[in-house]
Amino acid sequence: MPVWLTHFTTTYLMWNEGPMIWGSDVLILLTMLGIVVTLTRLRRWKWLWREWLTTVDHKKIGIMYLLAALIMMFRGGVDALLLRTQLAVPGNHFLSAEHYDQIFTTHGTIMILFMAMPFIFALFNIVVPLQIGARDVAFPYLNAISFWLFFFGAMLFNISFVFGGSPDAGWVSYPPLSELGFDFGPGENYYLLALQISGIGSIATGINFLVTIFKMRAPGMKLMRMPLFSWSVVAASVVIIFAFPALAIALALLTLDRVAGTHFFTILHGGDPMMFVNLFWVWGHPEVYIVILPAFGVYSEVVATFARKRVFGYSSMVLSLMLISVISYFVWAHHFFTMGAGAGVNTFFAIASMLVAIPTGVKVFNWLFTMFRGRIRLTLPMLWTIAFVPCFTIGGATGVMLAAAPADYQYHNSYFLIAHFHQVLIGGVVFGMLAGMYYWWPKVFGFMLDVRLGKIAFWLFNIGFYVCFMPQYALGFMGMQRRMYTYPTDMGWGTLNFISTIGAYIMGLGFLFIVIQVLYSIKHGERDLTGDPWDARTLEWSLPSPAPHYNFAVIPTVTERDMWWELKERKETDRLKLKSDMITPIHMPKNSGRPFLMGVSFFIAGFGLVFEWIPIAVLGLIGILLSLLFRAFEYGDEHTIPADEIRETEAALGRL
């Protein structure tokens, strides 16, 4: 082999590192080949471009987010299993320190930013316009850009595994550890640029949905008539808008340190690492509320539907959502009680953190009393919601324990903390997202998911969860710190770690069953012909499943909360029935390939910057600039659907 090729394969492809990399390379190549061959043989390239890559339809964008989130959950889950395998027994050599460090970094980053975020955005997109009676979001073109920025950000992050090396400074990436002096590989650059790119998309999504909900509600849908999921999107969007700029700055300044040689967070020349820690958590703590608030919204919808009862204390629910989003800005320092902020500051942030428990607790009681004197159907979404309550309550309680600053001195960075945040993030966010996925699945795809397989997945995942994480609380009390790639035998941590690893594998099995369930149901799932398979309450269930691409042939006029349910109760659903002469032509936004190409350009620019290959970065930036310019001169980005075509579509759906 020529020298340059050896250099390339060692430095960038890391072929000297052994079978794990080779295996991944082969798998990636096979997958890509498989996709190309399948698309070519089925002659689906045009279909892919027309129906998906260029789409601005919120429902399709939602589906793409959902798919991406599930794939990322798989990647993050495999990371988790590798970590747990390494920790199963003391003194293990399954992974080296370097690999372990990379894997816990990618596990955390992927799960928060490339799994939880797209999962909530999937539900934002799938549900909000349908729920508030709109035909799309306020800015469909921007919505597509958001998705492709997320997508290519995630791609950029993931290729680090096989090209150049993964980041290894933890998902919080504190300097000076993440500075050039201690971490000179491209991995950290990948982290910074991938998060930056997808973060821009997240800010745009926050703006988009806030405007959508404020301006595009159907006539008569006053704010206090709005379904609670949409309210939770308002709360989450507000938090996104206020929190993500801090992340953008934290990442940008660290990037400057690494790429341009500045001294924001370095040890020497006056840099201040603490500044990064502050900026990071000014975003980081609100971020966990960003992902949990939509889950709260899902629970509110699911509980009311499957208890066949109005949600209890609607105004309280709205108030607590908004309170949580406000308080979320005043708690960030609880991530570093142990960084010498002083007793006064610590006390302030301790009490502020405990305050979050109040509106959250209120929500739990309201959900309980929604079920009280209802009629509870234990469907899949409801099962996940019911499982959420104990899991999140215990996680919330350990959260309050952590908020007591002096006690936190003993929990900080220990497995107690690990157990706590996995319990609230899995028990709160993942359960919520899964409940939401099961709940709206028939609305999106037009068929039901198999119940039996879903229940197996549910029980495996839940039992696995407790087996995995309860021992970790105990390990925290036993003094085990997070992020150790191995531990000695004499600490007595072996047994509990082994149990925890078993739990992780049971959870993995649970995830596998979800995948099997989806695949099985695609073929055998029961079709939903009613549009309202759950006998639900809100506007989206008045539409056929899946909804036509213009959503509402005629925008309904809303007269009350839970209108669809109330109309059914009073047998007045005819009020929403279409009449031929009501239908007028609809203008819808045109598809565009530019958001996709812009994502590609961001990817190229980010990739160039990771390796500081400036010409490539400039090429990407030119691409971004061109997409902006072409958009500026674009007039008439909408097309008209003639009334007759709508009549035909609706008649075919049996609604006219």
Added chain:
Amino acid sequence: MAFIEYALHGRVANEEKPLEYQDPEQSIKILGFWIFLATDMLLFGCLFATYLVLRTHTDGGLTAKQLFDVPGFATETFLLLTSSFTGGLATLAMRNRNKSAVLAWIAVTVLLGLGFLGFEVSEFAANVARGATMQRSAFLSAFYTLVGTHGLHVSIGIGWMIVTWIQIARKGITRVTARKLFVVNLYWHFLDVVWVFIFTVVYLSGVVM
């Protein structure tokens, strides 16, 4: 006519509002832009916070007082404030549907903006010549990044103004171009406000300290 109009169910163009707000689709875009400005303001807020933390961290290099050149930043301030005013005049002319006045005022605004940028670039170049590079100390890193980010915003604003100028020249003043002009001017005024903070927090307090 747009999908939004139908979504708003019969809420059609409202002639009583200012031109840029008459079409609901355009008025929604303006709201979206306001929210974007809020995020941009927070972006600058974080940069200001960083600057305030690091401004004494000079590592033996030049301090703010030694670095800042009063006539230089006074001129920059004058140019940018004036350009914000002429930008406002362009909006006024747009509401009066006076196309040639709009084009003229945008041109003046762009020229003033370019003047501002010119002074800023020469200020930076002079600093670098004195050894004050952004790699020299944390203070200088924070200074160049804060002021430079504003400068980058101004550059984007100038490009955007030119793009808007071309569109108004070609399409005249419509509800769409009116909104475009209004939005770019919002952006421009916002940059002006940010500059006022830079002027006081960075430059004035720098030379006084």
Added chain:
Amino acid sequence: MHDKAKKRRIRYGMLGASAMTLLLSGCGPQYMVLDPVGPVGREELHLIILSVILTGIVIIPVLALLVFIVWRYRDKPGNRAPYQPKWSESRVLEVIWWGIPIVIVGILGYFTEKTTFALVRPPENNIAPITIEVTSLDWKWLFQYPDQKIATVNYAVIPTGVPINFVLTSDAPMNSFWVPRLGGQEYTMPGMAMRLWLQANQSGTYYGHGANFTGRGFAHMNFNVIAKPATQFYGWVQRVKSTSHPLTRAIYAQLKIPSVIGTTQYSSIPPNLFNGTVWADGGKYMPGMLPAQGTGSNSMKHNSTQ
């Protein structure tokens, strides 16, 4: 349906119970946090127990209610429990569940405040404290005894019953200094000198470890804190002074190079090594960060001329 709900109830009941047992009764020496040997750790444990009890006041009724409600109001033909689909407001109930958490947070907040302020003061006022300056390096711990003028690596010896004033910094990525059986941790950060009061009332060897990730060698950043009666402590100091080599700046520069090493000790320390490090790493920008004269640290004069 019924059967499954019952199973779930049993399962959750058992889980809740076992979690509580783990928390409250697992106080063997392996459960270091629950078995403190000094006043600091004990005070923190009291707060932990209080927080368990207070949060228990909410979570136990919630779990019980959940089980009861899901079972009683399940959708099953012939279920005669009341069904009120429109009942969705109750001022009284809302006041209760806004009120109770507020009271609980109030109580816990009060005790948190008290403990937080208590822990920044020495645990014992009548006994003269000993200062130990701790520097975390990649991937080792350097302990300097400014009063005794000795230093150790990867272990520290302390006298029992004496408050120890740990002054913490890092000359590498930030770490966190944690000795669970003595009490909670505090970060070691470059350019900052942070203080952590700890005290051991029992002789023994106590496990300590860096708690914040610092890269490849992080998992090996363990150290022991050995508590001995005061007389033995001073005997040990004399032994170190007479049998070890001095710590020089050249040796310090070697310690700074990333590596994993065992334990060592040094008979003397170079003047101003600790404060000089803090100063150079950014301490000069933080007025009041360096400990004042009189705590046994080296003179500050050298700093100001740097």
